[in-house]
Structure formats: C-alpha cells, structure tokens
Amino acid sequence: MFRACMNMISEMAKTNPNVVLIGCDHGPGVELSEEIQSRYFVEPISEANIAGMATGLAAEGYIPYILNHATFNTRKTYEQIALDACLQKRPIRVVGMGGGLTTAHLGPTHTAIEDVAIMRAIPDMTVVVPCDADEMTRLMPHTLTWPGTIYIRCAKYGRPIVSDDKAGFEIGKSILMREGAILIIANGAMTHRALTAAQQLSDKGIECGVLHVHTVKPLDKNIVDYVKKARKVFIVEEHTLIGGLGSACLELLIDHSVPAELPPIYRWGLPDAFVQTYGDQDLLLEAFNLQPEQLVKRIIHSVESEGAPFEIAMGKSYDDV
Helix, strand or coil: CHHHHHHHHHHHHHHCCCEEEEECCCCCCCCCCHHHHCCEEECCCCHHHHHHHHHHHHHCCCEEEEEEEHHHHHHCCHHHHHHHHHCCCCCCEEEEECCECCCHHHCHHHCECCHHHHHHCCCCEEEECCCCHHHHHHHHHHHCCCCCEEEEEECCCCCCCCCCHHHCCCCCCCEEEECCCEEEEECCHHHHHHHHHHHHHHHCCCCEEEEECCEEECCCCCHHHHHHHCCEEEEEEEEECCCCHHHHHHHHHHHHCCHHHCCCEEEEEECCCCCCCCCCHHHHHHHCCCCHHHHHHHHHHHHHCCCCCHHHHCCCCCCCC
C-alpha cells in the first residue's frame, strides 16, 4: 500500500508541477520519477518542522505530501497540522505509514492505535483509511484537488486485493462490498478480514454484509440507512475503541436516528491501553480477538445469545466470547 501511494505521487508529479514530497527519516523505498526528484526533500527526524515546511509550501500554491510513520506524523506534528495547515486553510497531505499494528515489531512507540481519533478531532481535516494497494491507487488522484488537509492511514501491506475498480472511489462515500442481514462495518486492514469472516459465516448459514468505510471523516450519511436495514451490526477496527471508526459511526447514528430505529450494535477494536506486546500485525490482532476466525466465533455467539450488546463491545473481557 505504501509503494502504491509513493508510485502515485511520483506519477502525479509528472503532470502536476506543484506536487512536492517531503520525507523525514528514510527514503521512499521506490524509484521516483525524474519529474519529482527535484521536488523531493528529506528533513531527518524533524517532524514538526516538515509539517510547518509543508504548510508554507501550500501557502505558495504547492501540493505537499509529507511522509513518516503514522505515530510521528500525527503526534509530533499535531500543533502544526492543526494551526498552520487546517486553521489557516493551507491544505497538506499527511501520509501515515504503518497505521494500526503494522509496525508493532518496533514496540509501543510505533503502534499508531489512536491516530484516527486525534486527526479527525481537528476541524477541516479529512481522514481516509484505504483497504488495499488498488484502493490507494484510486484514492490518490482525488487528493490533488481536495480542498482541505487529508490524513491517509497507510498500512505497510497492500494485499490481499479485495477492492473492486467497478465500485469506484469517492472521498466520503462508503462501499457495500457484500450484502447480508447482519452487517460488518470495517476499513483498512480489517476490511479483508471482515470479508473472510463473512464468507466463513455464510458457509455456516449466517449471511453477513460488509460495508467498507474508507473515509472516517467526512463520514457517509448513507451508513444510517445501511444500519437500519440490518438485523445486527458489528463495527471492527484496528484502532482503540475511543474516537475511531466505531465512535464516528455511533455519533452519526445518534445524530440522524433514534435508538428505537437501530439494531443492536457491537464495537470491536483495541482496548484503551498502550500495546506492550512486540510482534507482527497478525499476532497482535489475534491477541485482541480480531482475526477472521475469532470474528466468526464472536458473531455466532452474539447471534445465538440475547443481552445487551455493549457488554462485549467495550472490550472489558475477551474471554467470554
């Protein structure tokens, strides 16, 4: 996914002389086009400075993309993104590599588990979480003309490819990838896991739809209609349960419906705690019961039992599912 993002920036630079790429502590890892090589800057370990630099370039009419680990490109640059870019309407494109648990092998400092929450809290900010390399490729041309600042949560891996070019791509519009009476809402690395779980559930006679919400802000209001039609809804995310996709969806639903119109809604994600375990993405998702086989087990448990959905949703205990 990262390679697809960099390739698209390089391609867009061929026809748009205003595209600029700024890195922080490493090279892009891809072969850049000749057109952008003179517009590619490396500012080693200067996160706040590169955000300020990018906003200055934006003020002069450039389209700056800043590249760094998601943890550093959100936490260390927060004030500059909020005040220099968003407040003063100098749009920049913030590419956060290794979103979620992708780089958990580097420890808790590199797990971007609250990046969506802190970015979507900024006024005039757009937050996009694509699910694979092909969708990243479809997203990037939209970033050239989008009027505000964008945070792109970029996972390290862009496969498996589960998105479909026929579904198109529009910032702020979710994509129904599969239909079913029970609805799973997901994005990023959880979308293909949701699709795998839905197929396994279908084999067991439980039909699950999958709604891919690649844009967390602005959020698609059609989500309300999808949810109202469902028997039960499960929102799964590679993010803490505070402030991410699940929070955004619940805020939207409460603002545009009444509780009596809604089915039971479960939120499954990462607990409100720093990730202290080192390991790869799959290992840690398994530790938090977010792999497809575990999602299947939890959904079956919910379908077959009665009770308040939020006992499980808030993640107080994973052992009971």
